[in-house]
Amino acid sequence: MNIVLLGAPASGKGTQAELLAKKFNLYLLQTGALSRELSKSDERIEEIINSGKLIPQEEMTMHVINFLTKTKPDLKDILFEGFPRFISQYEALESFLKNKGDDIDAIISLDISLEEAVVRISSRRTCSKCGKTYNTITNPAPNGVCECGGELVQRKDDLPESVKVRFEYYEDNTKKLIEHVEKLGKLTRVDGTQSIEEIQKQLVDIVEKVKLK
Numbered sequence: 001m002n003i004v005l006l007g008a009p010a011s012g013k014g015t016q017a018e019l020l021a022k023k024f025n026l027y028l029l030q031t032g033a034l035s036r037e038l039s040k041s042d043e044r045i046e047e048i049i050n051s052g053k054l055i056p057q058e059e060m061t062m063h064v065i066n067f068l069t070k071t072k073p074d075l076k077d078i079l080f081e082g083f084p085r086f087i088s089q090y091e092a093l094e095s096f097l098k099n100k101g102d103d104i105d106a107i108i109s110l111d112i113s114l115e116e117a118v119v120r121i122s123s124r125r126t127c128s129k130c131g132k133t134y135n136t137i138t139n140p141a142p143n144g145v146c147e148c149g150g151e152l153v154q155r156k157d158d159l160p161e162s163v164k165v166r167f168e169y170y171e172d173n174t175k176k177l178i179e180h181v182e183k184l185g186k187l188t189r190v191d192g193t194q195s196i197e198e199i200q201k202q203l204v205d206i207v208e209k210v211k212l213k
């Protein structure tokens with residue numbers, strides 16, 4: 001069972017993906033974390049990420065496929081967070097999985113507005129050590145530090161201007177993918193403005209149904 005979780009910046013998809021992966025014992029592929037990892041050894045990628053933009057679509061597909069081949073070669077029970085974002089990436093991933101006898105079973109979109117995203121993002125903090133994200137309002141770190149002991153910082157791409165760029169990018173590009181998979185009958189929408197618990201409950205229900213198929 002392979003699931004894709006889509007959501008604009010600050011939709012809470014990172015937190016939800018972590019909870020969902022734990023609940024169903026899914027392998028979590030977070031492309032935000034993968035991109036930041038790639039940026040450590042590549043200045044060009046670092047610049048793209050810091051400006052709030054995305055790694056070019058085909059290049060990102062290649063990174064994801066390479067990474068999966070290395071870390072999850074059986075390609076089973078993966079939760080994709082932040083990828084695919086474009087129809088081209090969706091089709092490339094789907095055909096890669098199908099060639100290995102697997103598929104994308106469901107796509108979930110966590111919906112949120114730009115105004116809400118900007119409010120939420122200014123309260124987001126990221127662990128400088130392991131990359132785990134917190135939110136000073138909705139998901140605070142118990143002692144002001146990460147559970148791994150790392151210091152919490154505000155990422156450059158979480159600054160308001162950068163958020164706007166990322167949000168508009170997301171809307172412009174992912175809208176087409178969402179419409180595409182909606183026609184295929186694979187899309188489920190979830191209201192991202194609800195509480196973390198309520199959203200998680202709905203996501204669990206969706207995944208339970210996919211499992212029964």
Ligand SMILES: [Zn+2]
Nearest residue numbers: 127130146148
């Ligand atoms: Zn940490």
